[in-house]
Amino acid sequence: MSFDNLGLHAALTRAVSEAGYAEPTDVQRAAIGPALQGRDLTVAARTGSGKTAAFILPALEAVRAAREAAGPRGGASGAGRGPRVLVLTPTRELALQVAKATLTYGRHVPGLRVATVVGGVPYGAQLKALRGPLDVLIATPGRLIDHLGSGKAELEHLQMLVLDEADRMLDMGFIEDIQHIAEATPQTRQTLMFSATFGGHVGKLASRLLRSPQHIDVASHTDTHENIEQRLHWVDDHQHKNALLDHILTERSVDQALVFTSTQRDADWLADRLAELGHAVAALHGGMPQGRRNRVLQALRSRQLRVLVATDVAARGIDVPTISHVINYGLPMKAEDYVHRIGRTGRAGRSGLAVTLAERRDASQIHRIQHYTTQRIAAATIAGLEPRRAEPKPGMPTREGPSRSDARRPGPGGKPAWGKPGMRGGRKPAARAFPA
Ligand code: AMP
Numbered sequence: 001m002s003f004d005n006l007g008l009h010a011a012l013t014r015a016v017s018e019a020g021y022a023e024p025t026d027v028q029r030a031a032i033g034p035a036l037q038g039r040d041l042t043v044a045a046r047t048g049s050g051k052t053a054a055f056i057l058p059a060l061e062a063v064r065a066a067r068e069a070a071g072p073r074g075g076a077s078g079a080g081r082g083p084r085v086l087v088l089t090p091t092r093e094l095a096l097q098v099a100k101a102t103l104t105y106g107r108h109v110p111g112l113r114v115a116t117v118v119g120g121v122p123y124g125a126q127l128k129a130l131r132g133p134l135d136v137l138i139a140t141p142g143r144l145i146d147h148l149g150s151g152k153a154e155l156e157h158l159q160m161l162v163l164d165e166a167d168r169m170l171d172m173g174f175i176e177d178i179q180h181i182a183e184a185t186p187q188t189r190q191t192l193m194f195s196a197t198f199g200g201h202v203g204k205l206a207s208r209l210l211r212s213p214q215h216i217d218v219a220s221h222t223d224t225h226e227n228i229e230q231r232l233h234w235v236d237d238h239q240h241k242n243a244l245l246d247h248i249l250t251e252r253s254v255d256q257a258l259v260f261t262s263t264q265r266d267a268d269w270l271a272d273r274l275a276e277l278g279h280a281v282a283a284l285h286g287g288m289p290q291g292r293r294n295r296v297l298q299a300l301r302s303r304q305l306r307v308l309v310a311t312d313v314a315a316r317g318i319d320v321p322t323i324s325h326v327i328n329y330g331l332p333m334k335a336e337d338y339v340h341r342i343g344r345t346g347r348a349g350r351s352g353l354a355v356t357l358a359e360r361r362d363a364s365q366i367h368r369i370q371h372y373t374t375q376r377i378a379a380a381t382i383a384g385l386e387p388r389r390a391e392p393k394p395g396m397p398t399r400e401g402p403s404r405s406d407a408r409r410p411g412p413g414g415k416p417a418w419g420k421p422g423m424r425g426g427r428k429p430a431a432r433a434f435p436a
Contacts, residue, residue: 043055092293
């Protein structure tokens with residue numbers, strides 16, 4: 001099936017084809033048709049599935065059709081200045097990513113007006129954008145609430161509300177903000193809700209905000225992530241963990257690596273440590289000013305950085321296809337975050353490797369992750385860096401993870417070598433540290 005059969009206008013299919021996409025992904029195939037027919041949708045889809053285009057293309061179609069109906073003097077939104085489409089995202093990074101996709105897919109929609117309203121940046125430019133006519137507004141809930149409160153944002157002409165990564169927005173405590181925002185929009189709006197899961201509060205919110213929705217489930221958390229190889233290294237202690245990380249980061253197969261830590265402090269500390277070792281590395285976390293975060297992401301995209309050390313929230317929405325490795329240096333607090341983390345690699349049809357470095361005290365969290373994904377993460381070792389202690393007893397996974405070809409199981413005589421100088425990895429990192 002090609003994009004031409006989905007019912008999209010030629011202005012949109014042309015932009016999609018110019019972006020280099022020949023065929024719709026599963027989520028695009030399943031969601032675009034019903035969305036174009038005006039259905040409310042709940043879509044269970046993981047990041048990396050192409051979900052952004054699955055809602056932005058129907059949204060742009062709505063904008064395009066409404067403009068056509070309003071005629072050449074109809075202005076950006078015809079009926080008024082507020083947006084026709086509102087996309088709510090949990091983080092600034094994801095909002096900017098969605099805005100970029102909107103401009104890519106909407107490049108042949110004449111005079112398309114897109115604005116982002118996110119926290120952590122000055123109000124000036126946002127106020128200016130909100131004053132003019134607007135087609136698509138992409139916002140994080142907190143900052144939009146500010147603008148609604150001051151009367152600067154108007155949502156009474158809204159046709160479509162999209163909740164992207166709804167589970168994450170609820171995790172971040174945005175439930176009341178989302179409800180408040182929804183109340184400021186017309187009852188007649190169409191609502192599309194995207195989330196990794198629809199259990200618990202997410203399901204309840206869906207039943208409050210959506211009208212007879214069609215449920216689409218293309219990629220749930222129990223996906224096998226076929227293009228992402230997952231490995232688990234048991235580590236004895238901190239020193240062993242660092243030795244494994246250093247070894248992995250010097251492997252030739254690492255194009256770009258995203259290393260996750262549990263805390264902002266650890267992210268800063270580890271980025272400093274890796275910079276001292278000569279890596280082109282930077283930290284990314286919510287405690288950094290937005291300008292710096294943007295510069296770091298830009299440096300990652302332009303390959304000035306080879307390694308990014310990040311916390312969960314900051315890494316949401318990172319879409320850099322050249323990330324070949326995700327390394328869990330600190331385990332995620334929640335099992336869902338594991339799925340979000342590994343989804344940062346293996347994007348846009350490439351393959352990726354997700355490595356988890358777990359201490360024995362992390363065994364119950366590993367168990368929870370395996371239970372959540374219903375897959376076993378196969379334990380691996382690196383020759384010369386095997387753990388001294390035996391692997392903790394496995395949990396109760398229901399499916400085997402993919403087998404590995406280049407990682408070895410501990411041999412009977414395998415001796416740990418991470419304490420010995422000169423044994424900590426092959427190639428020396430070539431690049432310099434990213435300047436602050
Ligand atoms: P998303 O899940 O929306 O974050 O998209 C993941 C990645 O897939 C992004 O880099 C998109 O540009 C890319 N992508 C979106 N649609 C397609 C498609 N039909 N074919 C190939 N790649 C796509």
